[in-house]
Amino acid sequence: MLVTFIAFESMAVATAMPTVVRELDGLAWYAWPFTAFLVAQVVGMVLGGDVSDRRGARVALLWGVGFFALGLVASGAAADMTLFIAGRAVQGLGGGLIAVSLYVVAGQAYAPELRPQLFGAFSAAWVFPALFGPLIAGAITTHTSWRWVFLGILPLVAVGLVLVLPSIARLAVPDGTARPAVSRRWWAVLAGVGIGALQYAGQRLDLVALAVAVVGVVALAAGLRPLLPRGTVTARRGLPTVVASRGLLAGSFFGIDTLLPLTLTEVHGFSATAAGIPLTTGAIGWSLASTLSARRPDVSRVRLLQIGFVLLAIGLAGTAFAALPSTGGWTAYVSWAVAGLGMGLGMPSVGVLLLDQSPEHRRGADSASLQISDVVGSALCVGFGGVLVAAAATGVLSLTTALLVAIAVFSGLALLGSLVAGRAAAPSAEPVRATTLATS
Incomplete structure (x- = not known):
């Protein structure tokens, strides 16, 4: 439930942002609330890993919820854009702490054979927010105030924390000998x-x-x-490939996910509602595949990761039809459902593989590496897509050409992932520590 409420806030903020910048006179700063969240989230992930390994996941989770709640209050009560951006940064810090601590909790509280079901549940927790988050946020913003998009989450986050407290109270606490x-x-x-x-x-x-x-x-x-683990860039066998796979999955998927509504509205003249339907079909496909993989713990997670990358590549390539004015934009509804299926198989699999290969005293740092790979992959690919769109806006490229270039690049990343995913299996040697150079 805690994951669901935080996911809702993540989905809802984009809907409320146009109203926020209008009321706070901050249109020129439109992108900075998102950027501040991302930057602080990376710091929160590393902090969450360190705190989890030294003081336990319970402490990291409580810190994370506290910072996230403080950020909600600061954002919801902000009198100007500077304070709003600061509030988003505090939210990002808390979000990073929560993301990593939940992975560590999963490793401590669940036996290996139960982890596929858990990560399937994590993925499913994003479905309701993906389907209804923007709609609910739009209604709240229209009929009350954008501030309640942030302040209204506070009691729900508190309820989620109360429900999870009995479980985390029983977790083992590290001996505290690890150096900060x-x-x-x-x-x-x-x-x-x-x-x-x-x-x-x-x-x-x-x-x-x-x-x-x-x-x-x-x-x-x-x-x-x-x-990051040594060998992440070169996809060294074991944990480095697991971490690299997370970045490839997130980057290639979200790089196109952010461009799809623009594609359908600008190329085919779809309404905002119709242009958002592919995101819904993608969320449904993601949920279905996550549920299916959770019910088959006997199937190799490496094999599921490989299949996930292939489906993702097919779905990404299929969006090329939607980028062409001569074809129907409805093709994106189908292709993005296929991409969602790929993510639903791939994302839970990398979580299971990480916990299987990470020693208990390193799970905090290794989980942080996985989450950092996700954020960096997404940020770089979304940023690359933004550069292409900016080039189209200035006439350097046509919008269709810009979209096709993005689709080709991100489809290639997914295919690359399918080729290296086989190396995600644990090597016979000791697990690779995640504190040395990432490019060796």
Whole structure:
């Protein structure tokens, strides 16, 4: 239930944002509430991993809920755009702590044979928010105030925490001998700054953007090296490939997911409601595949990951028909359902594989690596899509060409994932530690 409420807030904020920036006179800062959330989330993930390994997942989860609730209050009560962005940053910090701590809880509280069902439930928890979150948020914003999109979640998050407290109270607490990895937090800040710089550069096409992008790439690369398992970039067998797969899944899927409504409205003249239907079919496909995989714990998670990447690649490639003015936009309804099926098989599988291969004393840091890969993959691919759309807006490319380039690139990433997914199986050697260089 806690996951569902947080997922609802994530889905709802995009619906409320146009009203927020209008009332707070912050149109020029439209993208920064999202960027602030992402940057702080990366820091929260590393902090969550460190706290979970040193003081236990219970402490990390409580911290996360506390920061998330504080951010909701700050955002909902903000009198200007600066305070609103600050509130979103606090939310992101809490969201990162929660995401990692839930993975650690899963590893401690559930036997290996039960983890597929748990991660299937995690995926299913996003279905209701994906289907109804924007609709409910729109109604709240229209008939009351956008502030209640944030403040109204507070009692629901409190209920979710109360329900989960009895379970986490029984979790084992680490002996506290692990040293606090303060340096990892600073590397996380550097990586977050890199993400923020790239997000900013993606919103403009000029020499300033180029300079900011170069700084962002350097900062992100330097920050990620100590935060990901050694061999992540080269997909070394075992945990590095698991972490890399998460980034490939999230990046390729969400890179197109954010462009689909634009494609249908601009290329085919769909209404906003009709343009949002593919996102719903994708959520349904995701849920169905997650449920199916959860019911078959006997099937290899590596095999399911491979199949998931193949289905994702097919779904992504299928959206090319929707990008062409000469074909029907309705094809996106089908292709995105197929992409959702791929995500429903792939995402729970990487979660199970991570917990199977990560030693208990490293689950916090390793779970943080997995979540960071997800956020970075999504941010980079969404940013790349934004650059292409900006190029179309300035006449450098036609919108159809920009969309087809994005589809080709992200379909290629999914195919790459299908080729390397076989390396996600655990090696015979000891699990790879997630504190050394990511590019070795």
